[in-house]
Amino acid sequence: MEAAIEIRNLRKQYGRVVAVDGLNLTVPVGAICGLIGPNGAGKTTTLKILATLIAPTSGEAYVWGFHVVREAQAVRQVMGYMPDAFGVYNDLKVWEYLDFFAACYGMPEARRRSVTDELLALVDLADKRNEYVDYLSRGMKQRLGLARALINDPKVLLLDEPASGLDPRARVELRELLKELGAMGKTILISSHILAELADMCTHIAVIDRGRLVAAGPVDEFIFGTNLRAVLVRVLGPAAPALGVLQQFGPARVVGEDGAQAELLAELPADPEAQAEALAALVREGVRVVSFAERASGLEEVFLQVTQGAGG
DSSP, X not given: OOEEXXXXXXXXXXXXXXXXXXXXXXXXXXXXXXXXXXXXXXXXXXXXXXXXXXXXXXXXXXXXXXXXXXXXXXXXXXEXXXXXXXXXXXXXXHHHHHXXXXXXXXXXXXXXXXXXXXXXXXXXXXXXTTSBGGGSOHHXXXXXXXXXXXXXXXXXXXXXXXXXXXXXXXXXXXHHHHHHXXXXXXXXXXXXXXXXXXXXXXXXXXXXXXXXXXXXXXXXXXXXXXXXXXXXXXXXXXXXXXXXXXTTTSOEEEEEEOSSEEEEEEEEESOHHHHHHHHHHHHHTTOEEEEEEEEOOOHHHHHHHHHTTSOX
């Protein structure tokens, strides 16, 4: 199997509101794919459809080869889902909480005990097993929610804003845990607004806006393009002459200008010879170049570029 998740022309409409509009997306087996987009882009709706919680208006979606509508029960056996807001039973102890959900999967008591112990160790809550859920911090509750999603040892994890509301330390801990799960072979589709952390954690990125896929691919290719690099160019004087030259070599835009100098970001071929030619062309045209340097595009910047003009 090559695709852990496959979405084809997926559409979800609530009355006159279209939440997902002809979405197509493939997530390879073993990938950690970040699903990013502005509020209202359709991320949560997409995850709920994949989790078999709501049915699409049209189109198809498959998780581990199973159709999310026709084979919903099979999907639930291979999938774990963690919503952006989930209820916890505050009057239960931590181990009781996981034991309850393990029982829902029909696990015998002895197996439930071992699974609970394994998961608590995995999410670093073993020392909290006898604490009441109500006494846990938000970060601990998030980790407990992730443990719950792992009860059935799923092949695919669907995580909706798992780091929402966490402090920086808790976000780092969660990120490292998700990396560990990825190393264990889990395929993870994770939605989040914390774009910099997604770039560090994910192998793939998919951007959606107004229910449609805007861009997708492996993180490195997504940020840099298959043969392009982001080059930051600072020049004296107006931006227009430099912009005209750079656009002959690839996409370019002005990122700052104050009359005395300007800053431009250009997507130039990765080949050093081609970049040298672009610089030489600027000089030939009389552009006074202050600096010309390749830089790593931040995921936030790429997100703004690919959604520019698409709404959101």
